[in-house]
Amino acid sequence: MRIILLGPPGSGKGTQAQLLVQRYGIVQLSTGEMLRAAVAAGTPVGLKAKEIMASGGLVPDEVVVGIISDRIDQPDAKNGFILDGFPRTVPQAEALDELLKHKHLKLDAVIELRVNESALLNRVETRVAQMRERGEEVRLDDTPEVLTKRLASYRNQTEPLIHYYSERRKLSTIDGMMAIDEVTRAIHRQLLALGAVEPKTHAKSAAKAGPAKKAKASKKARKTAKKPAKTTKKPAKSAKKAAKTAVRGPKKTANKAGKKAARKTVKKAAKKAAPKTAKKAVKKGAKKAAKKVTKKRAKR
Ligand code: AMP
Numbered sequence: 001m002r003i004i005l006l007g008p009p010g011s012g013k014g015t016q017a018q019l020l021v022q023r024y025g026i027v028q029l030s031t032g033e034m035l036r037a038a039v040a041a042g043t044p045v046g047l048k049a050k051e052i053m054a055s056g057g058l059v060p061d062e063v064v065v066g067i068i069s070d071r072i073d074q075p076d077a078k079n080g081f082i083l084d085g086f087p088r089t090v091p092q093a094e095a096l097d098e099l100l101k102h103k104h105l106k107l108d109a110v111i112e113l114r115v116n117e118s119a120l121l122n123r124v125e126t127r128v129a130q131m132r133e134r135g136e137e138v139r140l141d142d143t144p145e146v147l148t149k150r151l152a153s154y155r156n157q158t159e160p161l162i163h164y165y166s167e168r169r170k171l172s173t174i175d176g177m178m179a180i181d182e183v184t185r186a187i188h189r190q191l192l193a194l195g196a197v198e199p200k201t202h203a204k205s206a207a208k209a210g211p212a213k214k215a216k217a218s219k220k221a222r223k224t225a226k227k228p229a230k231t232t233k234k235p236a237k238s239a240k241k242a243a244k245t246a247v248r249g250p251k252k253t254a255n256k257a258g259k260k261a262a263r264k265t266v267k268k269a270a271k272k273a274a275p276k277t278a279k280k281a282v283k284k285g286a287k288k289a290a291k292k293v294t295k296k297r298a299k300r
Helices: 013-022 031-042 044-055 061-072 090-102 117-133 146-156 160-167 180-194 197-224 234-300
Strands: 002-006 025-028 079-085 107-112 171-175
Touching: 002 160, 013 025, 013 079, 013 180, 025 031, 025 061, 031 044, 031 061, 031 079, 044 061, 044 146, 061 090, 090 160, 107 117, 107 160, 107 180, 117 146, 146 160, 160 171, 171 180
Parallel strands: 002 079, 002 107, 025 079, 107 171
Antiparallel strands: none
């Protein structure tokens, strides 16, 4: 499955992309993330992008198109990918069409997360506050001033893509103001409707394998979390997080399924056992009575 997530900064593209990655086993290709990594590593691309990114501008098309083209060729992208933050301009979308055609790949859907712009500033402020609380490094472009510029750039350069993909019958718009899991469900429903995911296989695997697999993962994660962090603090943290998600996710379903199954088993057992026990009791009682009668007769 190959999809594009469209939406202004702060619309939840990154969050949804990560959830989709977990659900469908595909990779997230975020040009923003890749560029930040290039900046951190001080590569030639990073050096080119650093100033532009810090000011909220757009990195030249040929740079991002090149990064994406190389990334799509990596083995882990064979199963499918979510493009997050790319394309951002019509020329980038055209270049993407061209490179997908060249690679004999098809785009399944473009999901637009529509949000209320005035709420975005609040969201970004909350995100920054939470990151600071966790002691994480805050992005240079996560300031109200730069966000305003990024929003303007979205409106002018990226929004035309809505028309571009709607003309090509690829666009699905989802209300990005709903709760995170509601947005995920809406995206899933849309992907089902488009035939981008298989309903049976997915529903089965989610119901059967899901909780069991996650439970396993949570066990493993808890083990790792308990172990003293040998190398860095990160694995322990991620293990804890994984344990949390693993427990939080399947808990409800597992409980429900467990309760239902238990009720069924009890009912079945009761049904099965009741007549037998009753019959046995009757048989036992009859035997006892017969013995008594024989004894009495013998006495006489
Ligand atoms: P993001 O994490 O998607 O918000 O991207 C952060 C910054 O990276 C943007 O403000 C741009 O400066 C740059 N960037 C990311 N993706 C692209 C793209 N497709 N085209 C141009 N610049 C990009």
